[in-house]
Amino acid sequence: MTVNSKGTALITGASSGIGAIYADRLARRGYDLILVARNKARLDALAERLSDETGRAVEVVAADLGNKDDLGRVEKVLRTDASITMLVNNAGIGATAPLLASDIDKMEEMITLNVSALTRLTYAAVPGFVKRGTGAIINIASVVGIAPERLNGVYGGSKAFVLAFTLSLQNELADKNIRVQAVLPGATATDFWDIAGTPLEHVPSEIVMSAEDMVDAALAGFDLGEGVTIPSLPDATDWEAYEAARQNLIPNLSRSVPAARYRVGG
Ligand SMILES: NC(=O)c1ccc[n+]([C@@H]2O[C@H](COP(=O)([O-])OP(=O)(O)OC[C@H]3O[C@@H](n4cnc5c(N)ncnc54)[C@H](OP(=O)(O)O)[C@@H]3O)[C@@H](O)[C@H]2O)c1
Numbered sequence: 001m002t003v004n005s006k007g008t009a010l011i012t013g014a015s016s017g018i019g020a021i022y023a024d025r026l027a028r029r030g031y032d033l034i035l036v037a038r039n040k041a042r043l044d045a046l047a048e049r050l051s052d053e054t055g056r057a058v059e060v061v062a063a064d065l066g067n068k069d070d071l072g073r074v075e076k077v078l079r080t081d082a083s084i085t086m087l088v089n090n091a092g093i094g095a096t097a098p099l100l101a102s103d104i105d106k107m108e109e110m111i112t113l114n115v116s117a118l119t120r121l122t123y124a125a126v127p128g129f130v131k132r133g134t135g136a137i138i139n140i141a142s143v144v145g146i147a148p149e150r151l152n153g154v155y156g157g158s159k160a161f162v163l164a165f166t167l168s169l170q171n172e173l174a175d176k177n178i179r180v181q182a183v184l185p186g187a188t189a190t191d192f193w194d195i196a197g198t199p200l201e202h203v204p205s206e207i208v209m210s211a212e213d214m215v216d217a218a219l220a221g222f223d224l225g226e227g228v229t230i231p232s233l234p235d236a237t238d239w240e241a242y243e244a245a246r247q248n249l250i251p252n253l254s255r256s257v258p259a260a261r262y263r264v265g266g
Pocket residue numbers: 012013014015016017018019036037038039040042063064065066067090091092093094113140141142143184185186187188189190191192193195
């Protein structure tokens with residue numbers, strides 16, 4: 001192998017779709033891998049192919065991140081394996097049905113995976129990164145984090161959490177040499193859609209990107225040093241204007257008096 005190791009990337013949801021492409025691309029970039037998901041057979045097959053093709057060390061951890069004990073095992077790996085230099089928080093599930101057609105227990109499962117597991121894994125990884133003075137976290141959010149009207153609202157809300165959490169981490173870890181990127185994919189051609197309740201064939205093809213293109217674009221954004229990457233967005237200044245408007249609100253969001261338009265009897 002000609003590429004030196006860049007340390008180990010732990011990727012959740014690596015058994016299919018976007019996570020499996022991250023595994024492929026990061027192995028080719030010189031990372032050893034720890035692949036996490038429930039489907040061990042798929043993880044083993046991917047691990048074997050990638051270690052054959054790239055010569056990198058690829059480990060598999062079969063775990064249901066919605067289960068506290070399994071999640072705890074993965075947290076322990078992140079806390080104790082000092083070779084880990086990157087965490088890709090990718091495992092997630094979606095839904096396309098509106099509130100009135102959704103099962104609250106399924107919604108809670110989604111929050112547990114998309115929000116709680118991602119949060120616990122981040123808390124497990126960051127202290128080691130800070131101690132070692134280096135590390136990167138890639139959080140897979142979604143464009144529905146800023147467009148929650150487009151799909152199931154709990155899914156959009158869970159991805160808005162991922163974006164807000166990422167922005168806060170960027171701020172907290174800015175001086176610690178730790179990169180944190182939020183990736184906001186639009187519709188991407190993976191099993192996600194079938195599992196979420198709308199077969200991919202029912203999604204207009206002009207809004208669907210391949211998982212390969214999505215991940216390659218997201219990694220190009222990472223290489224550019226972006227904190228937030230929206231692979232589909234043609235004009236980066238649209239995001240910059242959105243973010244500038246948000247920053248502009250901040251000084252006025254907390255004041256000792258209500259705004260004039262809300263003053264009673266004024
Ligand atoms: N596809 C899109 O249009 C789209 C758009 C925006 C954002 N995203 C986000 O992209 C991420 C990856 O999704 P994808 O599109 O690649 O879909 P996918 O092909 O269905 O992949 C989801 C991955 O998460 C794993 N996973 C699901 N439940 C899990 C659990 N309880 N514990 C551990 N792993 C679990 C799955 O593996 P196992 O079944 O083996 O556990 C699989 O590897 C998600 O966070 C999703 O919200 C997708």
